[in-house]
Structure formats: structure tokens, C-alpha cells
Amino acid sequence: MLPILDLTQRGHAGWLDALDVACRDWGCFQLRCHGLGDDLCRSVLADMQRFFALPYRDKLDIERTADNPWGFYDRELTKNARDWKQIFDVGPYAAAGPFAGARPRWPEALPGFRETVEAYYAASEALALILLGDIGECLGVSRGTLEQEFGKGHSSFLRLNYYPPCAQADQHLGISHHTDAGALTVLLPDEQPGLQFLRGDDWHTVQAEPGALIINIGDIVQVWSNDRYRAPLHRVLANPGDSRFSAPFFLNPGYDTVYAPLPGALQGGAPRYRPINWGEFRAGRAAGDYADLGAEVQISDFRT
Numbered sequence: 001m002l003p004i005l006d007l008t009q010r011g012h013a014g015w016l017d018a019l020d021v022a023c024r025d026w027g028c029f030q031l032r033c034h035g036l037g038d039d040l041c042r043s044v045l046a047d048m049q050r051f052f053a054l055p056y057r058d059k060l061d062i063e064r065t066a067d068n069p070w071g072f073y074d075r076e077l078t079k080n081a082r083d084w085k086q087i088f089d090v091g092p093y094a095a096a097g098p099f100a101g102a103r104p105r106w107p108e109a110l111p112g113f114r115e116t117v118e119a120y121y122a123a124s125e126a127l128a129l130i131l132l133g134d135i136g137e138c139l140g141v142s143r144g145t146l147e148q149e150f151g152k153g154h155s156s157f158l159r160l161n162y163y164p165p166c167a168q169a170d171q172h173l174g175i176s177h178h179t180d181a182g183a184l185t186v187l188l189p190d191e192q193p194g195l196q197f198l199r200g201d202d203w204h205t206v207q208a209e210p211g212a213l214i215i216n217i218g219d220i221v222q223v224w225s226n227d228r229y230r231a232p233l234h235r236v237l238a239n240p241g242d243s244r245f246s247a248p249f250f251l252n253p254g255y256d257t258v259y260a261p262l263p264g265a266l267q268g269g270a271p272r273y274r275p276i277n278w279g280e281f282r283a284g285r286a287a288g289d290y291a292d293l294g295a296e297v298q299i300s301d302f303r304t
């Protein structure tokens, strides 16, 4: 089963070792006592239910467009297969790069929704940055080094996922298998199972600990670590009877960030990746979210 870490152990002996082992063995873990607050987490989950229960027309009013990626969408492709889900994405107000000027959009019919979601965005971002700094320490870089790529102009975003019941659940997936492309993901699940991580040849269904978050590293940390850590493949099964909700926060750097194996992670070995420009990588991947363009861009394309 996925390792379970407890954030109150942070700063105590053994915390960095436990984090390192979890990232090496699984690339993901559950996180207890994370400090985001039970009330805030419960409110976000409740507000997600309110949002996705809105009439379809109201959701289409704030559908994402080619110029503004923030808003509602229900035709996303992962691995060129249509996911059995609806999403609502909230990005930064001070975005740079291709979406500079795009503002998050909010449903008019839901008082309080924006405030709750913004509060959760801020809390999950702060937690993601703490974990990133700790992972950096595991990889031999001093605190603040990796985090600086995630300041002004970052491209992190919060996604609200709704997986409706699916009558032909054996023929669909909530989300096809994928790795997250960014640095790391902080995910708030509801109680419904469905998320699976691949380890070795086996898919493991996450049994979410009540109140815990699920953290997984993404492709960028894999590259920084020179494959010491692997971004885990994961997917979400479709469910014939029950809906499922989840809220991942994707910690992504600025568009002009170039990432490559960290010197401290080489340990005498050769770098296994050429430097990768996040803006270019992201553009290639995002194109595949909208249309079936054949093979998706992968970090393996950048292997030396």
C-alpha cells in the first residue's frame, strides 16, 4: 500500500528519509495531519458538488477556450482517449507566458464558491512548496533553490474533477493512465475509491485515509532527480454507480523554466536527460488535451 507520512513529523529526525523512501519506492504517498484544515477541505468538496450539479448551460457559460484555459471542460483527452469526467480549472491571476491576461472565471450562481476555492488554492500551493523544498533537500539542493522557479509567473493550477457514474464502466476510464507533467501534485480526494497507481506490474487502488491528502511527484522532479525518483503512472477507474470528486493542485514552474538533472542528484553518474523547457513541453502536452494528435510529448523524448 501507498506509504503514509505525517506532516507533524517534519523537522524531526527521519522525516527526510521517510520522504526520500516514499519518493523512491512509489513516487506517491498519503499525507496525514497536513494542516490544510478539515473545514476547508470539507468546504471545497461540498462546493465542488454544488458546482458540478449546476445546469449544464451554466457550466458551459464558463467553458475554457483556446485563449483562456481556466474554467469548465468536459471533453478532455488523456492519452488521446476521452476521459469520463468534468473539470473546472483555476489558474493564477498573474499568469505569464501563453495565457498571460487569462483570468480565472467563476460561476455567478454560486455565492461563496470563489472564496472557498481561492482559499484552498492558496493553502494547497503553500503546502506544495513546503514539500518541494523538502524534496530538494533530499536531492542535495539548499532550501529555496527549486522553489524560486515557482514564484511570479508560475503556471500552477487547481483542478476540480467530477467523475459521473458511467453505465459502461468497463469500457471507459475516469482518466487514462498518465504521469503529471509538473513538479508535484497535492490531491484532495473524496471517500470514493477509483484512483490507482502503477507500481511494478500492478495497479494499486488507493484506500484514502480519512482526512489525508495524496501527494505524487511529477515529471519535473523525476528529471531533477535523474531517475532516483519516478513520476508514477496513475489512472482513475470509471464507476457504474457512484460519482467521485477530487481536487488536485498541480505545482508547475514558470514557462521559461529549464529543468535538467540536478548536479547533487548525479552522484557521479551522467545526466539522463537533456535540458527541457517547460513552456515548450507544456505547449506540446496541452495540444494533446484538446485533440488527438498522435503520440503525446513525453519526458522520455528528452533522454540522453
Ligand SMILES: O=C(O)CCC(=O)C(=O)O
Residues within 6 Å of the ligand: 159, 161, 175, 180, 187, 189, 195, 234, 235, 236, 245, 246, 247, 248
Ligand atoms: O482524481 C484523481 O484521483 C486523480 C486525478 C488526476 O490524476 C489528474 O487530474 O491528473
Ligand SMILES: [Fe+2]
Residues within 6 Å of the ligand: 178, 179, 180, 234
Ligand atoms: Fe494525474
